[in-house]
Amino acid sequence: MNIIALIKQVPDTAQLSGTVNGLALMEDGSPRIVNPWDEYTLETAIQLKEAHNGHITVLCMGKPEAEEALKTSLAMGADEAILVSDPAFENSDSLTTARVLVAAIQKIGDFDIIVAGRSAIDGNTAATPVQVAALLDLPPISFVAELKEVDPQAKTISAVRLLDNGRETVSSQLPALISVVKEIGEPRYPSFMGIRKAAQANIPTWSLSDLGLEANQVGAAGSHVSWPRVSLPTAPEVTNEKIEGDPTEVAKILADKLIADQVI
Amino acid sequence: MDFELSEEHRMVQNMAYDFAQKEIMPIIKEHDRNHTLPVELSSKMAAQGFLAMCLPVRYGGAGMDYISMGIVSEAFEWADTSVRETLAVHLGLHTLPIFQWGTEEQKQRFLPSLATGENMACFGLTEPGAGSDVGNMNSRAHREGNHYILNGEKMWITLADVADRMMVFAKTDPEAGVRGITAFILERGWPGLTTGTIEGKLGARASNTGWINMENVSVPISHRLGEEGEGFKIAMGALDNGRFTVAAGAIGSMKFCLQESVKYATERKTFGKPIAEHQLVQQMLALMQQRIDLGELMVYKVGWMKNKGIRNTRETSMAKWYCTDAANTTANDAVQIHGAYGYSDEYHVERHLRNSKGATIYEGTSQIHQLMQAGYILEQRQDRPLRCELPAYDPDVWRAEN
Numbered sequence: 001m002n003i004i005a006l007i008k009q010v011p012d013t014a015q016l017s018g019t020v021n022g023l024a025l026m027e028d029g030s031p032r033i034v035n036p037w038d039e040y041t042l043e044t045a046i047q048l049k050e051a052h053n054g055h056i057t058v059l060c061m062g063k064p065e066a067e068e069a070l071k072t073s074l075a076m077g078a079d080e081a082i083l084v085s086d087p088a089f090e091n092s093d094s095l096t097t098a099r100v101l102v103a104a105i106q107k108i109g110d111f112d113i114i115v116a117g118r119s120a121i122d123g124n125t126a127a128t129p130v131q132v133a134a135l136l137d138l139p140p141i142s143f144v145a146e147l148k149e150v151d152p153q154a155k156t157i158s159a160v161r162l163l164d165n166g167r168e169t170v171s172s173q174l175p176a177l178i179s180v181v182k183e184i185g186e187p188r189y190p191s192f193m194g195i196r197k198a199a200q201a202n203i204p205t206w207s208l209s210d211l212g213l214e215a216n217q218v219g220a221a222g223s224h225v226s227w228p229r230v231s232l233p234t235a236p237e238v239t240n241e242k243i244e245g246d247p248t249e250v251a252k253i254l255a256d257k258l259i260a261d262q263v264i
Numbered sequence: 265m266d267f268e269l270s271e272e273h274r275m276v277q278n279m280a281y282d283f284a285q286k287e288i289m290p291i292i293k294e295h296d297r298n299h300t301l302p303v304e305l306s307s308k309m310a311a312q313g314f315l316a317m318c319l320p321v322r323y324g325g326a327g328m329d330y331i332s333m334g335i336v337s338e339a340f341e342w343a344d345t346s347v348r349e350t351l352a353v354h355l356g357l358h359t360l361p362i363f364q365w366g367t368e369e370q371k372q373r374f375l376p377s378l379a380t381g382e383n384m385a386c387f388g389l390t391e392p393g394a395g396s397d398v399g400n401m402n403s404r405a406h407r408e409g410n411h412y413i414l415n416g417e418k419m420w421i422t423l424a425d426v427a428d429r430m431m432v433f434a435k436t437d438p439e440a441g442v443r444g445i446t447a448f449i450l451e452r453g454w455p456g457l458t459t460g461t462i463e464g465k466l467g468a469r470a471s472n473t474g475w476i477n478m479e480n481v482s483v484p485i486s487h488r489l490g491e492e493g494e495g496f497k498i499a500m501g502a503l504d505n506g507r508f509t510v511a512a513g514a515i516g517s518m519k520f521c522l523q524e525s526v527k528y529a530t531e532r533k534t535f536g537k538p539i540a541e542h543q544l545v546q547q548m549l550a551l552m553q554q555r556i557d558l559g560e561l562m563v564y565k566v567g568w569m570k571n572k573g574i575r576n577t578r579e580t581s582m583a584k585w586y587c588t589d590a591a592n593t594t595a596n597d598a599v600q601i602h603g604a605y606g607y608s609d610e611y612h613v614e615r616h617l618r619n620s621k622g623a624t625i626y627e628g629t630s631q632i633h634q635l636m637q638a639g640y641i642l643e644q645r646q647d648r649p650l651r652c653e654l655p656a657y658d659p660d661v662w663r664a665e666n
Contacts, residue, residue: 019540071275190279192313192317
């Protein structure tokens with residue numbers, strides 16, 4: 001089974017603190033990590049590989065330092081990794097990013113399934129996976145919490161999607177693209193053997209010309225969406241409410257309020 | 265001279281800190297409060313390969329180097345000393361001495377089950393009346409045919425009451441002082457061998473510390489490690505490994521304390537501004553970073569020496585002495601910065617303060633290490649070549665399947 005896993009390297013939001021804000025994290029040189037949702041992507045891909053004697057190619061579009069995220073992917077158990085990187089790709093919106101990824105996927109060749117995370121924690125549009133599927137004319141199955149059945153021979157897949165108010169089971173033909181949520185299963189740690197292999201791996205970098213794209217198809221030139229300004233949110237007005245009464249009743253009222261505000 | 269961690273080491277560091285964050289931090293406060301050992305962690309550590317990370321693959325190890333052991337020790341103690349102690353004792357003080365001194369038959373017999381965690385192990389050197397003065401130990405062993413009969417008691421032994429295998433030291437020649445000490449590997453369940461837990465420790469509460477009692481325990485000759493009379497050298501060599509993990513762990517503790525102190529100091533306000541803007545708090549933060557920077561240089565130089573097969577007893581002693589004292593001071597300052605909240609276990613820094621005191625005592629008190637260093641300076645102490653040296657790290661050999 002040929003599996004393509006899409007990952008992204010993103011700012012490490014665990015570094016947010018009183019002295020480090022979100023804008024600082026976006027600057028070049030600040031700490032970067034594998035997009036947390038993509039750790040679930042990799043775990044899903046590895047489970048598929050183990051179940052179906054598969055081969056995983058991990059694909060990442062990013063700056064040269066994104067190679068570190070790909071090395072982590074190899075250490076976790078992916079077989080191959082490709083970095084798609086070119087200064088021309090900077091400031092790509094989600095659709096343009098999808099266009100670049102599609103060009104790379106077509107260059108990779110045959111596949112049975114593409115796995116992605118539900119979203120990236122920096123842009124958080126959750127649009128790129130679905131756009132990749134659309135450009136490849138693949139059925140997209142988003143917010144996958146469970147793979148019920150995957151049959152590479154019959155080319156079928158059945159998955160459970162996580163909805164706001166429940167779950168739904170969907171079936172599709174393969175090849176397909178799935179985006180996964182954390183309910184799919186906890187990602188494994190890279191093994192020591194995986195780390196050793198990953199440290200020695202050479203990861204090819206594909207540029208604009210390698211993908212046969214034109215400069216006006218990518219980056220800011222190819223995008224419909226731009227970000228003229230990124231700023232910190234203003235601190236909200238805070239009002240305090242004191243809930244008084246019997247502890248059991250207070251707990252119930254608090255829980256109801258937290259659910260209503262979608263905190264829990 | 266390259267001071268950067270290699271790509272491989274950086275990945276080990278990321279993985280180990282991730283493990284510490286996700287597996288240790290969520291459960292450690294409860295275990296510390298209850299004085300219970302998180303036994304669920306041992307199997308996870310084994311599955312991940314930590315328990316034999318710097319052992320050759322052919323013995324069941326992960327084939328990583330000694331610097332990796334330091335990195336993982338640092339990450340574990342960033343979360344809590346207790347988990348680092350499990351690693352230090354099982355790998356550094358028990359498994360690696362067998363790798364260094366064991367016959368090939370002993371390596372094949374003992375190492376694989378230690379690597380998988382099927383057998384957990386401990387190191388029994390200290391006695392109720394012999395800690396720093398280990399040469400004064402009372403445990404005795406005399407030979408009867410193909411067995412030794414052991415009598416004695418060991419105390420303050422990490423994992424004593426849970427370990428399956430115990431490396432203990434007893435005098436086979438009481439008249440010969442330290443040269444009369446011999447090392448043995450005992451197995452739980454042998455007649456006459458009993459263990460128990462010591463309660464009420466100030467720190468390392470999520471670790472098991474206990475005693476081992478030997479009453480006419482019959483030990484087959486196959487379980488003697490090294491030759492008769494080599495026990496002291498074996499013990500001191502084991503401590504070179506254990507002390508390295510202690511020093512590395514102290515770095516992790518200091519990093520945690522600094523990180524928490526910065527977080528608290530930038531949020532907590534007094535007199536109209538964050539306390540991080542008060543100079544005396546800034547001084548404490550600066551000194552914490554200084555200690556971390558100095559300690560890292562020492563610890564990772566020791567790791568480099570171990571990899572090269574260079575004898576490092578002096579450097580390990582210096583790193584252990586400096587880093588443990590530094591960690592205790594750093595944790596004290598972290599509690600101070602946190603004010604009243606630092607005095608409560610609602611925050612983690614008080615646990616680091618309690619834990620860090622133990623490290624200035626075990627594996628050689630700070631005072632013993634000062635005496636050692638003076639001995640080296642005054643040339644009253646020399647490290648002579650050993651019959652069996654700790655093997656240098658050779659990736660081709662260590663990573664081979666056979």
